[in-house]
Amino acid sequence: MATDADALVIGGGPAGASTAILLAQAGWRVILAEQQIYPRQKVCGECLTAGSLALLDGLGVGPAVRDNAGPELQRVGWMSSSPTIVADLPPCTDGPYRFGRALGRDRLDAVLLGRARALGVEILQPAKVRSLRGDPGCFDCMIEAIADRHSHEAARACTSFSIRASIVIDGHGSWEMEPDQRQDGPVSRAHAPRYGADLFGFKASFRRAALPRGLLPVLSFKGGYGGMVVAEGERLTLACCIRRDTLRECRARTPGAPAGVAIEQYLRASCRGVREVIDRAQRTGPWLSVGPLRPGIRIGRKHGPFQVGNAAGETHPLIGEGINMALQSAFLLTSRLVTQPVVAVAGSRSREIHRDYAAAWRSAFAHRLRLAAAYAHFAMRPGLSAPATAVLRSWPPVLTEAARWAGKARSPVVPSSLCRAVP
Secondary structure, eight states: OOSEEEEEEEOOSHHHHHHHHHHHHTTOOEEEEOOSOSSOOOSOOOEEOHHHHHHHHHTTOHHHHHHHSOOOBOEEEEESSSOOEEEEOOOOOSSSOSSBEEOOHHHHHHHHHHHHHHTTOEEEOSEEEEEEEEETTEEEEEEEEESOTTSTTHHHHEEEEEEEEEEEEEOOOTTSOOOBSSSSSOOOOTTOOOOTTOEEEEEEEEESOOOOTTEEEEEEETTEEEEEEEOGGGOEEEEEEEEHHHHHHHHHHSTTSOHHHHHHHHHHHHOHHHHHHHTTOEEEEEEEEEEEEOOEEOOOOSSSSEEOGGGTEEOOGGGSOHHHHHHHHHHHHHHHHTTSOGGGSSHHHHHHHHHHHHHHHHHHHHHHHHHHHHHHHHHTOHHHHHHHHHHHHHOTHHHHHHHHHTTTTOOOOOOGGGOOOOO
16 A cells, blocks of 8 residues: 555545546556445435536546436436426537436446546545645545454544645545544534434435336425436436425335335325326335535635535536536536646645636536526525426426536536547
8 A cells, every 4th residue: 555645535435436537647656535335326316417527527427327327318307296397407508418328326436436446546435534744745634444344343444544645635425524623532513513404315226117217307296396207227216305394294104114115195286297207116225314404506626625516516406417517527627726736736836726716616506506506406496496397387498408508418518638639
């Protein structure tokens, strides 16, 4: 195991793994720490936009993703208590792919991490970064590696060690705490604020569902929103976000039932389209949950670790742009890091990169976040969604335009200097 690196990447999801790949392709020595064991499923809508497919080509994993992904997503739907409304998705006109597809996070994350490993990235997994000390140019990072999480002796199997890295990239999930930069030891969420509008994410997979191929429906119901998509092997992903207060009401209606089961019953009762799609389907595996999710912009620090993916900011999942934002943020950051030697990314130069990257990030995503928040506001409030449904029923192309405004017809610019062909 290396004792030092040019960069330490925290998190092996799409943002962290992509950042590690791009830095390794530029010749950097990279260590990546991921606390989960792969492959594993994760709460995620699993949509890959047309722009995402182009970015994955730039990472050298495009063929592997396309060979396994579900059908092209060419139509968008609106599912509420009324009959489903369907319209065309706008094709992407400024990239190599016209429509997006879907792939399970267990497949996507494993492909990306495998690519990083093939490029020489040292993968610490399962491992968690417990503390960070120092400044750009010299970070001391305390890492805890767990030999076997499932063992009764897991606590004794933990080993802690320190590495030194010039740069740290933070790609942890939005519902997780970032590494403590003040003291050793895990950070507790016990005193984190709670709000009635906190969102919790749920996801389940189904076989033999009745969702038409190529349809990407949005679910609108009181206190939440969601979506469905057909991914690899005709597997249906049903994902939703639900407010804390609505979740509490759902569980009160089904005492003793797991939260996911209560949510499924609520979705069946609230969304006619959901009921029709999964009426005869078979759920495979348990409902997964995560939260609380608090969409918003978190980027803006002028010093310390760089942020990518959800650590930088998170959109409401309603528009299916989460993976695209994660991938694109990796390109935005690394295109600024690799233009100079690693030793130069320190001191005042580090602050310049922070400012430049944050400005580029906001330019690329701030509008998308605001638009997604507005869509979510409508979808989860019956007083607003009912009139919206009436408008959509009279003029379904409004759905097409809403998808266009959300960026479905745009492909991000991929710096050619960062792209490498698959060896």
